[in-house]
Amino acid sequence: MGRWEPDSRGRLQEAALALYSEQGFDQTTAAQIAAQAGVTERTFFRHFADKREVLFGGSDLLRDRIVAGVAGAPSADGPLDAVSRGLDAAAAMLGEFRRDLTRQRQAVIAANPELRERELAKLAAYASVIAATLHQRGVREPQATLAAEAGMTILRVALQRWVSDDEERDLAAIMRDSIGELRTMAVGD
Amino acid sequence: MGRWEPDSRGRLQEAALALYSEQGFDQTTAAQIAAQAGVTERTFFRHFADKREVLFGGSDLLRDRIVAGVAGAPSADGPLDAVSRGLDAAAAMLGEFRRDLTRQRQAVIAANPELRERELAKLAAYASVIAATLHQRGVREPQATLAAEAGMTILRVALQRWVSDDEERDLAAIMRDSIGELRTMAVGD
Secondary structure, eight states: OOTTGGGHHHHHHHHHHHHHHHHOSTTOOHHHHHHHHTSOHHHHHHHOSSTTHHHHTTHHHHHHHHHHHHHTSOTTOOHHHHHHHHHHHHHHHHTTSOHHHHHHHHHHHHTOHHHHHHHHHHHHHHHHHHHHHHHHTTOOTTHHHHHHHHHHHHHHHHHHHHTSTTOOSOHHHHHHHHHHHHHHHHHHO | OOTTGGGHHHHHHHHHHHHHHHHOSTTOOHHHHHHHHTSOHHHHHHHOSSTTHHHHTTHHHHHHHHHHHHHTSOTTOOHHHHHHHHHHHHHHHHTTSOHHHHHHHHHHHHTOHHHHHHHHHHHHHHHHHHHHHHHHTTOOTTHHHHHHHHHHHHHHHHHHHHTSTTOOSOHHHHHHHHHHHHHHHHHHO
């Protein structure tokens, strides 16, 4: 292991996002990413199964954090409050990433139908386990699914919002405000 | 055109859903569907571009009906009320299909990851145009997207509910009740 090895994962992510943004996801190869990051292709494949995983690695961890947030909500919390705790957990994890890298990731996914479908499928899978977690808290259908799906919509929209130039709130604040907007809309319609 | 020709589209749909259910979507060919429906393969391709379109044909029409429902809502309607009008329009169209065929369609899609992703992408595209329609009514973000996505979640869950054995409400009633459940949850959390 060379001197830079400990950070090679981060450098590979940065190099991949730069290349996906510049020349397109489909046109970029693992070899190009490795070269740009100054590591071997073998090092790339030690960190990522393929070039899609650069964008979706950490998905299971994020899901587990969100579910832990929902499951750990006080028993008095209703479904939306419990989902809001899950979103706080997501913000704590996602907020650590650099905003510029998140912005690149969002743009790369938005530009590619296959990646968009993968992202939607990921969020749908999250919603499904969140709904199951809400069931365990005694929440019935359709509330459990409505709360879980609303949470994933809020996560998706908040990420877009967070990386826009004129946004000053942090990710957690954006999501909490969105939950508030959902409540206001539902009441005041 | 033979004597049965006017109904060949309906017979092809019925044959396709039966075959997809029995032997799986991937294992079914257009030739098998045509044979089961008693028409030529050429007739199949006059009605459907491919075997996926048997499941997704009519998507644009459904989207247009929903959007027309939202756009035509009284100006005093809030975002959720306007979306509810769109769902009424969807129910009027989808409620004409036979429940047993809808049940087969749902099961076929649920069993196939690629079809599930296509269905999610379809609903995401619907949500996007519904949100744009709400913007034209003066609804801002994130309410427009939250209302539009909630509507598509309700449509998806209501279709599952509608085809279940112990459900006696019609599709429109299931969706209206779900909107009510969303409001109750948002208020009473």
